[in-house]
Every structure is written in C-alpha cells, then in structure tokens.
Amino acid sequence: MRGGSPIWGVLAIALGALTLPGAASAPRTATFAWVDYTGDDALPPGVTQAPGDYRNPILAGFYPDPSITRAGDAYYLVNSTFSYFPGLPVFRSTDLVHWTQxxxxxxxxxxxxxxxxxxSRGLYAPAISYRDGTFWIVNTCVDCGGNFVITxxxxxxxxxxxxxxxxxxxxIDPSLFFDDDGSAWLVNNDVPAEPPRYDGHRAIWLQRFDPATKRLVGARRVIVDGGADPAADPIxxxxxxxxxxxGHYYLIAAEGGTAENHSEVVFRADAVTGPYVPFVGNPILTQRNLPATRAFPITSTGHAGFVDTGKGWWATFLGVRPYDGRNxxxxxxxxxxxxxxxxxxPRITAPGAAVPYVHARPDLPVATAPAPTTGPMTRRERFDGPALPLDWMMLRNPAGHWYRLGDGATLDARAVGLGDSGNPSFLARRQQHLNASVTTRVRFAPAQDGDRAGLAAFQNDDYWFFLGIEQVAGKAMIRLDRRAGERNPKAGTMVAEAPLDAAAGAPIDLRITARGGRYDFAYATRPGVWRVLARDVDGTILSTEVAGGFVGTMLGIYAYAAD
Incomplete structure (x- = not known):
C-alpha cells in the first residue's frame, strides 16, 4: 500500500457510506479489483547504463516544470499538475536519482x-524553497485566483x-529568493511595463516579499525585458x-516557448535589484539546433532549477521524448x-550537445526508492488502503464522494462524462513510457443504454479513448469509444464493439497497450484468454501536438451512468 491524504480518504469512505432517509436509490457502481501498469522503453542502440549511472528522465511521464530545493541532506522537488486533483506532487530524494513522492x-x-x-489551466509551474525550518511553495492558479503562497x-x-x-x-511562474541579509524577493513573468512590441514579449519582474506577513511589499520593477537578446525579439x-x-546574483529563466525552441538562459548582477547582464554564451540549455531527424530525440528542454549539493551543482529541467516527429x-x-x-x-549543455539518456550519478551516497519513477517498471495498484495513492489523480475538484477504496476501487457511475469538462468518476495515473500497458479487472452491470465502465486513456476533455463494458440497444457490449476533437460528440464515437458473452456483473479483464503512436485494445472474459477488440489504432490523438495543452496522457478507471 502506498500513502495518500488520510483525512480526505477517510472522509470519502465515511460520507460515501452514509444513507439518508428518503435518499435516492444507491447509484450503479463499478468495482475494479486492481490496476496493473507495465512500461519499458529501451535505451537507444549503443547506450548502456553502468552501475554508477542514472537514467533520464528521472521522473518519466507527465511531470513538467520541475522546481528543486535542498534542506539538509535531502532534496525536494515539485511539478505542475494544472487542473488535476490532488495537485503539486512533492518528491524527496537524498541522491537526486531515486525519488519518492x-x-x-x-x-x-x-x-x-x-x-x-x-x-491545461489551473496550477502552473510551482517553485519550492526552504528557509529556517519552513518550506515554501509559490504558484499560480491560472484562471482560478492568480498567484499564491503556501507553507x-x-x-x-x-x-x-x-x-x-x-x-x-x-x-505567472513566481519564485521566492531568500537573501543572506534576511530579505526575501519574488520574481515572476508578466507583461512588460510598456505595451508589448510583439506576440510573446514578456518581462521578468522583481518585488520584495515579507515572510512574516506573507505579503508582497514595495514597488515592482522589471529586471529583464524581453529576454537574453532583446534585439532578436525573444519570446x-x-x-x-x-x-x-x-557574491553574484544569478537569474535563470526559460525562453523560446515550450516547444522545440525551448531553452534556458542566465543573467548575472552584483545586486539583487540588478542590473542583470545576460551571459554572452546563452542559451545554457537547448536542443533546438540539433537535427530534427535524429534518432531517439529529447527535445523542448528548458524550465530549469539549480541546486548545490556541496560537491557540485545540478539542474533539473523539463524535456520531451517524441516517438514520431513532434508527437x-x-x-x-x-x-x-x-x-x-x-x-x-553556469552551463547545462554545451552548444550542439544532446541531452544524454544515461549519465554518471551525482557524488552523493546512493539511495533507494520504494517504487521506480523511470526505466522498466511493473506496478500493481490494489487500492487496499483508505486513501487514494499519491500518484493517482482525478479531473478537477471532487464533486461529492463517488469512490471507495479498501478492497479494490469502487466507483459510482454518474452522469458526468470524460468530455463534459467536469469531475467524472475517473481515477488515473500517468502513462510514463512510450511502450506501456494498463490492465484491470472490472465488475459492472449496466442498467440502461449508455451506462459504461472500464479503462480510459485521457489527454484532455476533447481527446481520449474508452475501453469497457457498455450497454447498447439493451445489450451489454465490449466497446471502444474515441473522442478526437471538440467537433466529436462529448460521449465519443464508436471505434469497435463486440457482444459481451458473460453474465451481468461477471469479472472482465481489460487492457490498453501503447506502442508509440499505435494503441491496442483487448479484453478477456476468462483470465489470460485475451481477445483483441482493435489493433494499431491511431494514438497520436493523445499527443500534445494534436491535442494541444501542457499535460500528458493519463491511464485509469472510469464509470458513467446515462441518467
């Protein structure tokens, strides 16, 4: 069992079991005995991992915008989660390689x-810091309140x-800095002081922060206008x-947008208020000048954070691993x-150098972690504790208490679908590999046409797959539905279906397999006897290139009632 938020988990169980006089009949439910996730992306030909090496990425899957801090001999890292809940995962490591949420x-x-x-709205780019026994996170909730601080x-x-x-x-993208003299400062991205000269023209602003009152004080000032080379109209x-x-103050920042032109640049000053001078060797990290046709590319690198181990400096940053062009x-x-x-x-990569998949470990005592965050992995989630596992999330704030955990996961089937921009009965974990599979065993007895329960591969409200049990024209079917854009019906369209030759509520095994941009969908009415419902389905609809946004594919369990 992995941990979670105990207060929320216990509350969900208690309220989920409450029955009031005159209440409606119990909702239709789907019970999932377990969920298996398996992933294994081979290293590029000729690349091997020696005992003293670590593997990139260190957090595979949808873990963008990393921010890192050190407290004693431990390191802490947070990532963006946008409109997923719970949000802002907090990781701990003592060797920068093995991370535990x-x-x-x-x-x-x-x-x-x-x-x-x-x-892809919500919680953007958190920044974590530590000072005198207190951890700080500053963050932006885009379109839901703006900038905030928590401790x-x-x-x-x-x-x-x-x-x-x-x-x-x-x-957006605020970050705190605590100076040696006890002062604290907040930097963030915003529009420039004067009207923007071009699309993407932004500035970095600086303002004093009072840790005692947790308020910004004094005037804001621009310390970087445009970017490292303003004459080039950087975006x-x-x-x-x-x-x-x-004795020097350093400002690092991402530049160039989040696609292939993404980069990291650095500025230096003799005072915290500036003036900040750009490094003539900028950018200090980018992959934009490498051949687009190279094999096993890592692209779009940037949004870095630095940490000093006492034996050397290290950077965490985001990047992506396309399987086909930009997908x-x-x-x-x-x-x-x-x-x-x-x-x-400072410099992270030399000009023209590729980010390596394998690198020598930091000079720190080697640690371990209870579960891998990268490389080959097989994990079974039995949902045998009272709380949702820490690496599982739902869409947006929970609307009621519609799931119960303990002996598997039981979801109330509700009339909120994957395409409804709401909080459907959908619990999911990240797809962390280009080559991966997710498998579950579900019991569900649909009561009317449109009722469904099973697995979903979800990129956003407009782009997803559903594989599971669904009632169609009064009969239970195994069905694959897809939504491939906002012009498609919110409930998706049928890709393939087959009669379900099993008793109502009997256990059915479901499996989604990803192979880069191709996905297979299978089911079994008897354990181990798999039937392929659809093979080589175009999975590029789950790519950021097609679906847009800043998130990654989530794989999980789902139930819906057509009330």
Whole structure:
C-alpha cells in the first residue's frame, strides 16, 4: 500500500457510506479489483547504463516544470499538475536519482477551485524553497485566483491554505529568493511595463516579499525585458529563479516557448535589484539546433532549477521524448544534468550537445526508492488502503464522494462524462513510457443504454479513448469509444464493439497497450484468454501536438451512468 491524504480518504469512505432517509436509490457502481501498469522503453542502440549511472528522465511521464530545493541532506522537488486533483506532487530524494513522492501540496478540495477549467489551466509551474525550518511553495492558479503562497514545516504536509498575492498582478511562474541579509524577493513573468512590441514579449519582474506577513511589499520593477537578446525579439521568458553564488546574483529563466525552441538562459548582477547582464554564451540549455531527424530525440528542454549539493551543482529541467516527429503522448518530463561553471557562468549543455539518456550519478551516497519513477517498471495498484495513492489523480475538484477504496476501487457511475469538462468518476495515473500497458479487472452491470465502465486513456476533455463494458440497444457490449476533437460528440464515437458473452456483473479483464503512436485494445472474459477488440489504432490523438495543452496522457478507471 502506498500513502495518500488520510483525512480526505477517510472522509470519502465515511460520507460515501452514509444513507439518508428518503435518499435516492444507491447509484450503479463499478468495482475494479486492481490496476496493473507495465512500461519499458529501451535505451537507444549503443547506450548502456553502468552501475554508477542514472537514467533520464528521472521522473518519466507527465511531470513538467520541475522546481528543486535542498534542506539538509535531502532534496525536494515539485511539478505542475494544472487542473488535476490532488495537485503539486512533492518528491524527496537524498541522491537526486531515486525519488519518492511523499505528498501533494494541494490535497484539500477547498484550497483552490478549478471549476470547469480546461485541463491545461489551473496550477502552473510551482517553485519550492526552504528557509529556517519552513518550506515554501509559490504558484499560480491560472484562471482560478492568480498567484499564491503556501507553507509547511513538513514537506509531506499538511500545507497551509493559500495566501493570495494580488500584488503580483497577472504574472505567472513566481519564485521566492531568500537573501543572506534576511530579505526575501519574488520574481515572476508578466507583461512588460510598456505595451508589448510583439506576440510573446514578456518581462521578468522583481518585488520584495515579507515572510512574516506573507505579503508582497514595495514597488515592482522589471529586471529583464524581453529576454537574453532583446534585439532578436525573444519570446516567452518565464520560469525565473534567483540564487546567489560567490557574491553574484544569478537569474535563470526559460525562453523560446515550450516547444522545440525551448531553452534556458542566465543573467548575472552584483545586486539583487540588478542590473542583470545576460551571459554572452546563452542559451545554457537547448536542443533546438540539433537535427530534427535524429534518432531517439529529447527535445523542448528548458524550465530549469539549480541546486548545490556541496560537491557540485545540478539542474533539473523539463524535456520531451517524441516517438514520431513532434508527437509525444507522455507529456513533459523531468530530467537531471550537472551544471558546469566557467569564468563565473553556469552551463547545462554545451552548444550542439544532446541531452544524454544515461549519465554518471551525482557524488552523493546512493539511495533507494520504494517504487521506480523511470526505466522498466511493473506496478500493481490494489487500492487496499483508505486513501487514494499519491500518484493517482482525478479531473478537477471532487464533486461529492463517488469512490471507495479498501478492497479494490469502487466507483459510482454518474452522469458526468470524460468530455463534459467536469469531475467524472475517473481515477488515473500517468502513462510514463512510450511502450506501456494498463490492465484491470472490472465488475459492472449496466442498467440502461449508455451506462459504461472500464479503462480510459485521457489527454484532455476533447481527446481520449474508452475501453469497457457498455450497454447498447439493451445489450451489454465490449466497446471502444474515441473522442478526437471538440467537433466529436462529448460521449465519443464508436471505434469497435463486440457482444459481451458473460453474465451481468461477471469479472472482465481489460487492457490498453501503447506502442508509440499505435494503441491496442483487448479484453478477456476468462483470465489470460485475451481477445483483441482493435489493433494499431491511431494514438497520436493523445499527443500534445494534436491535442494541444501542457499535460500528458493519463491511464485509469472510469464509470458513467446515462441518467
């Protein structure tokens, strides 16, 4: 059993079991005995992993916008989750290679309200820091409140309720910096002081922050306008972080947008307020000048964070692994590389150098983790505890208490679908490999046409697959539905179906297999006797290139009632 938010899990069980006089009859339910996930992406030909090496990405799958901090001998990392709940996973490591999720910073439904936001709105680019026994996260809830700060003495939680930073205006990607003199500062991305000269023209702003009141104070000021080379009209400078080394203040930031032109740039100043001078060797990280036709590419690198181990500096950053041109279904992932210093300037990759899949480990005592976050893995989730596993999420804030855990997972089938921009009965975990499968055993007896339960592969409300039991014209069928754009019906369209030759409510095994951009869908009415319902289905609809947005494919269990 893996941990979760115990208060929320116990509350869900207690309220889910409550029956009031005169209440409606019990909802139709689907029971899932377990969910298996298996993934294995081979290393590129000629690349081997020696005992002293680690593998990139260090967090595979939809773990974008990493921010890292150090507290004593431990390191803590957080990622964006946008409109998923619970949000902002918190990881811990002592060797920068083996990471364990210890909590979710946003784990109470009343902390933020996603409403009916699109999946790629919500919680953007958190930044974690540590000072004098307190952990801090500053973050932006896009279209749901703006910038806020939360704190905790234990990074596993609980985290405080958000304090909203209205003075940060409309900016995103805030980050805190604590200076040696006790002062604190917030940097973030926002529109420039003057009207933007071109699309994507942004600026980095600086403002004092009072840790005692958790408020911004004093005037805001622009410390970078446009980017590293303003004459070139650079776009989307964002994700800023400040740190201090050898008496100098360094500002690192992403630039170029989040696609193939993504990069990381650095500036330096003698005072925290500037002026900040760009490094003549910028960018210090990018893959944009490498051949687009190269094999096993890692692209779109940027949004870095630095940490000093005492034996060297290291950077976490995001990148993607396309399987076909620009298509990738696994989302933006977290990578790790050392930072080299020369003449007072840092660099992550040399010009023209590719991000490696394998690299020598940091000079730190080797640690372990209870579950892998990268490389080959096979995991079975039995849902045998009272709380949702930490790495499982739902869409938006929970609308009621529609799931129960303990001996498997039981979902109430409700009239909220995958395409309804709501909170469907859908619990999911990330697809972490290009080559992966998810398998479950479900019991479900549909009562009317349209009732369904099974597995879903979900990119956003407009792009998904459903494989499962569905009643059609009064008969239970095994059915594959797909939604491939907002012009498709919200309930999707049928791709393939077969009569279900099993008793109502009998256990049915379901499996979705991903092979890059091709997906297979199978079922079994007897364990191990698989029947392929559809093979080589176009899975590029789950890619960011097709579906848009900033997230990755989620694989999970789903139930729907056509009330």
């Amino acid at each position: 210890i909590g979710n910073a946003i784990d109470r439904p009343d902390m933020v309200d996603f409403g009916a936001l699109g999946v 905790a003495t234990d990074p596993a939680g609980p985290w405080s309720d958000p304090i909203w930073l209205k003075e940060a205006a409309g900016g 989307w400078i964002e994700g800023p972080h400040l740190f201090k080394k050898d 990738f279904n696994t989302g933006r992932e977290t990578f790790l590389l050392p930072v080299t210093w020369a003449d007072g300037w």
